[in-house]
Amino acid sequence: MNENIISHEELAMTAPTIKISARNVDVHYDKTHAIRGVSAEIPSNSVTAFIGPSGCGKSTFLRCLNRMNDTIKNCQVSGDIMLDGEDIYDPKVDPVQLRAKVGMVFQKPNPFPKSIYDNVAYGPRIHGLARDKSDLDGIVEQALRRAAIWGEVKDRLSAPGTGLSGGQQQRVCIARAIATAPEVLLMDEPCSALDPIATAQIEELIDELRQNYSVVIVTHSMHQAARISQKTAFFHMGTLVEFGDTKTVFTNPRDPQTESYITGRIG
Amino acid sequence: MIEPNPHKSLFVASAQTKQRATAEKRFHMLGLTAIFIALSMLAILMTTIVAKGSGAFQQSFITLDVALLEAKLDKKGTRNPDNLKKVTTFGYAPLIKAAMEQIVVARGIETDLTSKDMAAIVSKSAAAQMRDRVLNDPRLIGTTTEFKFLANSWIDGYLKGRVTRETIGKNKNISSAQLDFADRLIELGIIEKSFNIQFILGADASDQRPEDAGIGVAIIGSFAMMCVVLLLALPIGVAASIYLEEFAPENRLTDFIEVNVANLAAVPSIVFGILGLAFFINMMHLPQSAPLVGGLVLTLMTLPTIIISTRAALKAVPPSIRSAALGVGASKMQTTIHHVLPLATPGILTGTILGLAQALGETAPLLLIGMIGYVATNMPETVSQGLLSPNSAMPAQIYEWAKRADPAFYERAWGGIIILLIFLVTMNLIAVRLRRRFERRW
Incomplete structure (x- = not known):
């Protein structure tokens, strides 16, 4: 445990269990050292926000958590990342199985150019989660309900997902991620392409998702981080500068860099 | 110096604007000219192809009543397919001469041509055509049957305007007497041009009978x-x-x-x-x-x-x-x-x-x-x-x-x-x- 980043007391107060624990994670792209010795523990059933200026490595670190970095050429990840005590970079781990457990929502809504139903049903289909058609229908409905979009799309499930508005598309993408029954939801700036109303809807949704999932969200908006997260991690130049309760990070930051960033002096 | 000049009117085009507008117009014209050239090339190509190629889909046919004499085709009278096959196309060729003589007499055509020269205006594929039909249906032997033969390529060319009395000169394949004879047959409706499905469905033919070649x-x-x-x-x-x-x-x-x-x-x-x-x-x-x-x-x-x-x-x-x-x-x-x-x-x-x-x-x-x-x-x-x-x-x-x-x-x-x-x-x-x-x- 890295003492200068997080204390046991703080952790014990807000988060009963640790979902993901990362220790000394380094990421290299070719000669670029993108992440330097990051250690963090992400609690379950809460929202953890990653903030920091552009290029600070917060998205890279997020993508380490479901091994999406595997698909990037020359990307080297070292250190340990444990999900429920299991090393996700162990050679025995199939990233496909990991990604069903750790779902991801991307910056730009990226529904498949298929029907809304097929978008949500795709994950359960390839993972064999549904026994039959009615079972699959149930999963799709539940996922769309949890993503707070069911009411808007229930009458047009066979319409193409790409025909929805940006905010609706993003919620369908969240439903798609939920449908594989994940335990963790990673969100990479999920509201950056949305208007304020859609953003408010997604934020409300994220707060509800906390009941069932551990949510990790990368955001550029400090207000958003303050509004929806319980834990906040501040990244700068590839290092994790500060990680703690959102309230503490925003009201009483320990590190002067964090203070500069949240007061708008760097970034 | 970057200073605003309130005296400049928007309604007066500056020299530079005029130059730019001219350049734009020139570019526009250049593009139009290029398109025009391309389109006229295409038009020339298409009209040439259609003008020169459409003739191949039309062919001159000679309709003749041929007496399929038993004496020539099946001497034994048994209609045995093996015996019938022994008669080659040479055995059929005289039948066409006979049919031509028949027409000359029946329709009162005046001509100095020998029966061989008269028969020569029919395609060399005619004998094979008759033989195939007879082998398919031996009952035709002994009857007089109507056949639609291809005219040979010179007669065909004459009908299409490719061959004229001036151009044939000393051509060994065709004489002006044969063209006169063909003229009479055209008047009588015996030689006619019609659509030639064989060009689309048929096989290539030897140098001797272009009229029979198909693709x-x-x-x-x-x-x-x-x-x-x-x-x-x-x-x-x-x-x-x-x-x-x-x-x-x-x-x-x-x-x-x-x-x-x-x-x-x-x-x-x-x-x-x-x-x-x-x-x-x-x-x-x-x-x-x-x-x-x-x-x-x-x-x-x-x-x-x-x-x-x-x-x-x-x-x-x-x-x-x-x-x-x-x-x-x-x-x-x-x-x-x-x-x-x-x-x-x-x-x-x-x-x-x-x-x-x-x-x-x-x-x-x-x-x-x-x-x-x-x-x-x-x-x-x-x-x-x-x-x-x-x-x-x-x-x-x-x-x-x-x-x-x-x-x-x-x-x-x-x-x-x-x-x-x-x-x-x-x-x-x-x-x-x-x-x-x-x-x-x-």
């Missing part, structure tokens, strides 16, 4: 080759592109492969022809002149085109779709098969059909593997015959006709070009349609 067998040859190309080049090309684009590691070897694929697309087609001759025929001992070999050679030639267009289509699929699929836990292969490939389908199909169209019009490699010239006299009857027995292809057939001496073949070459173009336009239309359909689905 049908060559169409089958081309079709068989296209089947081979489609069945081989599409799966191989798509599989290779998917591997190179989605799975291959980026290293020197894949770079090398990439450069070579691009280079292969630019290799002259005749090189593929000589490769096919050396490898498929000399080494693997596949039959010469066979559409299978032609198809294999054209496959080699088409592969780079298909690979390049398929890779471009795969590259055009947005990476966010791949991320989305990987993000819900699809494997690399599932991502490719379920999401990337369907989105790339319109591009792949367009590339494939354009590659096929290119292969359909290819002549040079076929020269080297012997798919040219007077190689097939009959339609192939089975699929394996279609693939393995000697055949030609449409462009090779056109080339063959164009180089023969008789001007009647020249007309057929143009006619063949019309048919080839119809095929190419059809294929392009199919490409457009498929593209639209798949794009609408997604």
Whole structure:
């Protein structure tokens, strides 16, 4: 445990269990050292926000958590990342199985150019989660309900997902991620392409998702981080500068860099 | 100095603006001129082809009542098929002379021609035509039956205006007396021009009877080759592109492969022809002149085109779709098969059909593997015959006709070009349609 980043007391107060624990994670792209010795523990059933200026490595670190970095050429990840005590970079781990457990929502809504139903049903289909058609229908409905979009799309499930508005598309993408029954939801700036109303809807949704999932969200908006997260991690130049309760990070930051960033002096 | 000048009116164009406007106008005119030149070239091409080629679809026919004498065709009177077959086309030829004499007498035509010269205006294919019909239906023997014979190419040319009394001069094939005789037969409605389906369905004919030559067998040859190309080049090309684009590691070897694929697309087609001759025929001992070999050679030639267009289509699929699929836990292969490939389908199909169209019009490699010239006299009857027995292809057939001496073949070459173009336009239309359909689905 890295003492200068997080204390046991703080952790014990807000988060009963640790979902993901990362220790000394380094990421290299070719000669670029993108992440330097990051250690963090992400609690379950809460929202953890990653903030920091552009290029600070917060998205890279997020993508380490479901091994999406595997698909990037020359990307080297070292250190340990444990999900429920299991090393996700162990050679025995199939990233496909990991990604069903750790779902991801991307910056730009990226529904498949298929029907809304097929978008949500795709994950359960390839993972064999549904026994039959009615079972699959149930999963799709539940996922769309949890993503707070069911009411808007229930009458047009066979319409193409790409025909929805940006905010609706993003919620369908969240439903798609939920449908594989994940335990963790990673969100990479999920509201950056949305208007304020859609953003408010997604934020409300994220707060509800906390009941069932551990949510990790990368955001550029400090207000958003303050509004929806319980834990906040501040990244700068590839290092994790500060990680703690959102309230503490925003009201009483320990590190002067964090203070500069949240007061708008760097970034 | 950057200072605002309130005295400058927007209604007065400055010298520079005027210059710019002129340049723009000039550029506009340049573009229009280029389009106009291109369109007039196309118009010249199309009118020439249609004007010169449409004649091939019309042919002059001579309708004669021929007495099929038993004494000539079946001396024993047994109608035994084996005996009937023993009578060659030479046995049938006198019947045409007799039929001509019959007409001269019956219709009161005045002519100094011998019966041999009169019969000469009928195509040399006539005897074979009669023999085939008699062998098919021996009951015709002993009756007088109406036959619609092809006129020979000189008479046909006379009807089409290609041959005149001035141009024949000392031509040994036709005399002005024969033309006079033909004129009388035209007046009597015995010689008539009509649509010639045999040009589209028939086989090539020897130098002696251009009027009998058709492009049908060559169409089958081309079709068989296209089947081979489609069945081989599409799966191989798509599989290779998917591997190179989605799975291959980026290293020197894949770079090398990439450069070579691009280079292969630019290799002259005749090189593929000589490769096919050396490898498929000399080494693997596949039959010469066979559409299978032609198809294999054209496959080699088409592969780079298909690979390049398929890779471009795969590259055009947005990476966010791949991320989305990987993000819900699809494997690399599932991502490719379920999401990337369907989105790339319109591009792949367009590339494939354009590659096929290119292969359909290819002549040079076929020269080297012997798919040219007077190689097939009959339609192939089975699929394996279609693939393995000697055949030609449409462009090779056109080339063959164009180089023969008789001007009647020249007309057929143009006619063949019309048919080839119809095929190419059809294929392009199919490409457009498929593209639209798949794009609408997604």
